[in-house]
Amino acid sequence: xxxxxxxxxxxxxxxxxxxxxxxxxxxxxxxxxxxxxxxxxxxxxxxxxxxxxxxxxxxxxxxxxxxxxxxxxxxxxxxxxxxxxxxxxxxxxxxxxxxxxxxxxxxxxxxxxxxxxxxxxxxxxxxxxxxxxxxxxxxxxxxxxxxxxxxxxxxxxx
Numbered sequence: 001x002x003x004x005x006x007x008x009x010x011x012x013x014x015x016x017x018x019x020x021x022x023x024x025x026x027x028x029x030x031x032x033x034x035x036x037x038x039x040x041x042x043x044x045x046x047x048x049x050x051x052x053x054x055x056x057x058x059x060x061x062x063x064x065x066x067x068x069x070x071x072x073x074x075x076x077x078x079x080x081x082x083x084x085x086x087x088x089x090x091x092x093x094x095x096x097x098x099x100x101x102x103x104x105x106x107x108x109x110x111x112x113x114x115x116x117x118x119x120x121x122x123x124x125x126x127x128x129x130x131x132x133x134x135x136x137x138x139x140x141x142x143x144x145x146x147x148x149x150x151x152x153x154x155x156x157x158x
């Protein structure tokens with residue numbers, strides 16, 4: 001009976017973390033969509049100080065979104081103590097972003113052990129910004145994750 005209760009509690013905890021991650025991602029997308037002014041109507045602006053020729057706010061860059069996700073999940077992982085139990089895809093991360101997260105967690109654990117939680121949190125911010133800046137320095141990564149597993153086809157064959 002105790003095993004079932006613990007299993008149910010772990011499942012509920014995991015579901016809460018999935019929901020929190022989904023809510024964070026949804027909120028980021030909603031804010032991004034709202035800031036880009038995704039209306040396609042030709043009606044007058046709702047606010048009199050805004051004109052059709054006014055510059056709109058910029059959408060969240062992939063680098064900034066990456067940084068936000070890494071910081072969020074790193075703090076979740078460290079604050080929960082035992083991890084979220086989610087894999088990187090359930091967290092909404094790409095493989096490259098997950099590599100940044102894992103490197104950030106390793107460094108942050110050492111920093112927290114040596115200098116405390118606040119120092120570890122500062123390091124998380126720095127590592128996430130640095131890792132995401134490197135990943136997106138030339139724009140969005142566009143490599144095919146399956147490219148290394150594809151065999152070249154001879155000329156003339158499909």
